[in-house]
Amino acid sequence: xxxxxxxxxxxxxxxxxxxxxxxxxxxxxxxxxxxxxxxxxxxxxxxxxxxxxxxxxxxxxxxxxxxxxxxxxxxxxxxxxxxxxxxxxxxxxxxxxxxxxxxxxxxxxxxxxxxxxxxxxxxxxxxxxxxxxxxxxxxxxxxxxxx
Numbered sequence: 286x287x288x289x290x291x292x293x294x295x296x297x298x299x300x301x302x303x304x305x306x307x308x309x310x311x312x313x314x315x316x317x318x319x320x321x322x323x324x325x326x327x328x329x330x331x332x333x334x335x336x337x338x339x340x341x342x343x344x345x346x347x348x349x350x351x352x353x354x355x356x357x358x359x360x361x362x363x364x365x366x367x368x369x370x371x372x373x374x375x376x377x378x379x380x381x382x383x384x385x386x387x388x389x390x391x392x393x394x395x396x397x398x399x400x401x402x403x404x405x406x407x408x409x410x411x412x413x414x415x416x417x418x419x420x421x422x423x424x425x426x427x428x429x430x431x432x
Contacts, residue, residue, distance in 0.1 A: 312338065313345060325352045343373035350382060359386060375406045381413055388417075393424050 316331030332345045350365035369379040387396035
């Protein structure tokens with residue numbers, strides 16, 4: 286009888302464990318599908334739920350940042366981008382998004398620092414360097430005119 290109880294316990298434990306592990310992956314995939322369909326409220330909830338099960342998932346934080354950008358919540362966008370970069374320091378999309386936040390805030394020194402970092406790691410978004418450089422040059426030109 287004790288042997289049967291142990292087998293039942295092991296089976297139950299494995300089912301619960303597998304559900305938690307694979308369920309978390311399903312949260313991310315489902316959240317991504319909702320995001321792509323522009324169902325931001327449901328995707329936000331699912332990304333946050335995924336983070337509960339997988340707190341080191343940089344991709345979930347990046348998607349949350351995109352949702353907060355869409356909601357014009359720059360503070361939450363920046364927090365999620367910072368977390369993304371804490372977990373994945375070479376995430377070029379997160380750096381690019383942070384550069385845009387710094388440009389919006391006219392914090393060009395920080396934008397320049399991020400641009401240097403971006404230039405060193407870019408692989409897929411390198412074409413954005415020209416756009417960022419132009420924004421920085423426009424600021425410098427306007428700054429020289431006012432001084």
